[in-house]
Every structure is written in structure tokens, then in C-alpha cells.
Amino acid sequence: MKKIGVMLILCAAIWACKKGTDLIEDNEVFVGFVQPSNFPEPAYDFTRNPITKEGFELGRKLFYEPRLSRNNSIACGSCHIQSAAFTHHGHDVSHGIDDRLGTRNPMPIMNMAWHKEFFWDGGAYHLDLAPINAIHSEVEMDETLPNVLIKLRARPEYRALFKKAFGTDEITDEYFLKALSQFMLLATSANSKYDKVMRAEDGATFTTAEKNGYLLFQKQCASCHSEPLFTDLSYRNNGIRPNRSDDHGRATVTANDKDMYKFKVPSLRNLSYTAPYTHDGRYLSVSRMLDHYRFDVSDLPTLDPIFKRADGTFGIPMTDAEKSDLLAFLKTLEDPTFLSNSLLSEPFGSEFIVN
Known part of the structure; x- marks a missing residue:
């Protein structure tokens, strides 16, 4: 069943991402980031973080992983919802851990490869560093990056996934952040x-x-x-x-x-x-x-x-x-294929953690 699920994801992505935002070929080979023909050159330096199928899949799992928060209840995908173009639909400002309120409306995660600075104030100067802000924010995830890594290291499945993505089962802040970037970089909307x-x-x-x-x-x-x-x-x-x-x-x-x-x-x-x-x-x-x-x-x-x-x-x-x-x-x-692209959706079998 797991193999069939992966096949369905890939087949759906062929249709959803064709032409302007191809991610895979018809033979189901993952090709990673493709620059839309009507877009300029991206700002992100892919030579320092080449996108691979394994790195992207790890990043997708991490994006929807609630262990990134203090009480294991809030994931990146909690405030960046795909059906709302990866924004926090229905709230004027962000609602984070313990339903704490932020002061800003979350910006969409979309076409990040062309940005050099992030957030409403440009407080993060590199995509790889952007998740740290949410993890450490008292009103978002209220956690620390070292604690997140400790929790991930305690999960055997993550050691295996980091090994597949980066050639080592060592779970470091660098690999963690690069994997998240690989997922966000493929959130390209160019098929309107x-x-x-x-x-x-x-x-x-x-x-x-x-x-x-x-x-x-x-x-x-x-x-x-x-x-x-x-x-x-x-x-x-x-x-x-x-x-x-x-x-x-x-x-x-x-x-x-x-x-x-x-x-x-x-x-x-x-x-x-x-x-x-x-x-x-x-x-x-x-x-x-x-x-x-x-x-x-x-x-x-x-x-x-x-x-x-x-x-x-x-x-x-x-x-x-x-x-x-x-x-x-x-x-x-509007780009409906971006909002429904199963390649960017929460992976099958994700856990819901209550403590």
C-alpha cells in the first residue's frame, strides 16, 4: 500500500505541475526545481543545497511535523495551509502554540526561490534561516532548535531519512534547515x-x-x-x-x-x-x-x-x-494546481501528537 501511495503522489504531480512548474517527468523521475519559462533567474543558490527527491521528501515530512513546537502540537503546516496558498486562512494574525496570538498575518510560502529576504520586515536574510524564527517565537512554536533536533534524533525513522537525504544519519541544524528549504523551494506557483x-x-x-x-x-x-x-x-x-x-x-x-x-x-x-x-x-x-x-x-x-x-x-x-x-x-x-498539488501536501501516515 505504501508503494501505491507514493505512485499516486507522483502521478498526481505530473498533472498538477506540468509546463510552468514541472517537478517530475512522465517516467516518474523526480527532477526537482524547474524555472518557469516566464520567470527570472532565482535568487536562491542551489549549488549550496541541491534539491534531491530524498531531501525534498524529508523537508515535506519536517514541514508537517508537530515536534517542531514545544508541546508537539504546532507544525509549519499549521499556519501555512496549502489550500490557502500556504497562509493561515481565517485569522487576521497568526495563532500559535496554546492559541497564542501573534501581531502579524503570516505571509504565503510561495515562489520563495526568488526572494532574498523573508517576513514582512525582512528579518531573515536567507531561506535556510527563516524557520528558526517560527521555532523560537514565543507565540508560534515556543521551542528551540537544539530541542527540536533532540526530539528528531529520538525517532529512528528520521535517522534513516537524513541518511537517505544527506548520506549520514547525523541530524544537524544544517541538514534540518536545508531539508525544509528544499520543500519550500518547490512551492512554485506559476500556472495561473x-x-x-x-x-x-x-x-x-x-x-x-x-x-x-x-x-x-x-x-x-x-x-x-x-x-x-x-x-x-x-x-x-x-x-x-x-x-x-x-x-x-x-x-x-x-x-x-x-x-x-x-x-x-x-x-x-x-x-x-x-x-x-x-x-x-x-x-x-x-x-x-x-x-x-x-x-x-x-x-x-x-x-x-x-x-x-x-x-x-x-x-x-x-x-x-x-x-x-x-x-x-x-x-x-489564481493557480488552482498549486493549491491542490499532492506533492506539496501532508505525507500519508503523518502522526498527530497530543503530548
Whole structure:
């Protein structure tokens, strides 16, 4: 039965990841990371962590492993849910161990190979280091990396998996983090209608509304949400009033007052699945998010100049008809195959631990 389960995973992945995001070939040979033809070169240095089938499978098991938390109840996959494009759907901010509340809305794990810094404030400068933040956070996993490794070493199955992935049964922080990166690096979303139109694939074309929305997007939005990632990876203040937690954003990392209330520009891919929106999850719909730019941009000291109009007002001018067209275009960024790709799902036979 185990062999049949693996075969099903691989066969499903052939369909789910074809063309833009091939992971395996028709002969069921794992080929790892493949750069989509309409994407730029990735930022991640794969020469320092080559993706293998064994490394990826270990990373997938670790991603869904609740032993990464203090009381063995919270896994990475608890707050990064595949059906929500690996975000924490239904919560404005993260809910971690003992149902503790964080202060930020978890960002999606998607197209990580093209990022150099991670989180809303860019506090992690390498993907391999990003999981440490969640493990050590008091409101997320409330554990330590040394304790996690002790728990994994006590499990014979993990020694065997590390041996297969890295040639040694020694469970080290380096191998642990590299395995998690191998899983996250293959979470590539590049098979939306937009991608098919850009690649002239399957005869895909925009409707009139989608085309009009795309033209408006290029005029009003693309300077921050640049194609094809739909983020320029910068940090900007988009005029959202500070909340009660008074999150200083990028300035928390740089200690530079010029970075106050600046947050990383999020990708617009799979927006329908990643609600709520903004760093603190204050907006529940894409429509309401667009209305922020139309009506609610605040004149803060570090407000990005792009939101300052010549007439002294702030925001992005947009009629109701233009908003409707823009919403139609943003729908073309949805990638259902990414959300249903069984290669990225929790592996069969995973344990649920209560103590």
C-alpha cells in the first residue's frame, strides 16, 4: 500500500505541475526545481543545497511535523495551509502554540526561490534561516532548535531519512534547515491563467474586462507589484494607519526611522485564497483592500511617494468600473494546481501528537 501511495503522489504531480512548474517527468523521475519559462533567474543558490527527491521528501515530512513546537502540537503546516496558498486562512494574525496570538498575518510560502529576504520586515536574510524564527517565537512554536533536533534524533525513522537525504544519519541544524528549504523551494506557483497568457499556452487569452484590468494594473500597480512575481520585493509604507501593537515594520530590523511602518510588498498571486490582507490582516476582501487605496491612504511621514497625488490628495484614483476590471485581472493570478498539488501536501501516515 505504501508503494501505491507514493505512485499516486507522483502521478498526481505530473498533472498538477506540468509546463510552468514541472517537478517530475512522465517516467516518474523526480527532477526537482524547474524555472518557469516566464520567470527570472532565482535568487536562491542551489549549488549550496541541491534539491534531491530524498531531501525534498524529508523537508515535506519536517514541514508537517508537530515536534517542531514545544508541546508537539504546532507544525509549519499549521499556519501555512496549502489550500490557502500556504497562509493561515481565517485569522487576521497568526495563532500559535496554546492559541497564542501573534501581531502579524503570516505571509504565503510561495515562489520563495526568488526572494532574498523573508517576513514582512525582512528579518531573515536567507531561506535556510527563516524557520528558526517560527521555532523560537514565543507565540508560534515556543521551542528551540537544539530541542527540536533532540526530539528528531529520538525517532529512528528520521535517522534513516537524513541518511537517505544527506548520506549520514547525523541530524544537524544544517541538514534540518536545508531539508525544509528544499520543500519550500518547490512551492512554485506559476500556472495561473495569467502565466498561460504570457506563455501563449493552451490558447489562453484575457477577456475584455481582464485586459482592461491588466492595462490599469500596469499603469497604477506594477511599480510595486512587478511581474511576474507581482512584488518588487521592496519595503513600502502604503498609508495603513498603525494598529494597537504599533508595529514599526522594516524599522524593527534596520533601526532606521526612514523605514518606520514600511512592510514588504506582498505578491498578488492567489489573492482569492490568502485573505485577510495587509501585515495585520485588517482587510477581509480584495475589494476592501482596493478601497483602501481609493479612499483610506493616510499621510504618514514615510508614506511612499507613489501615493501622493499632484492635487495634494493621497491614494490611487480608480472608478468603480476600473475597480471591477482590476478585480477581474487579479482573478487571473489564481493557480488552482498549486493549491491542490499532492506533492506539496501532508505525507500519508503523518502522526498527530497530543503530548
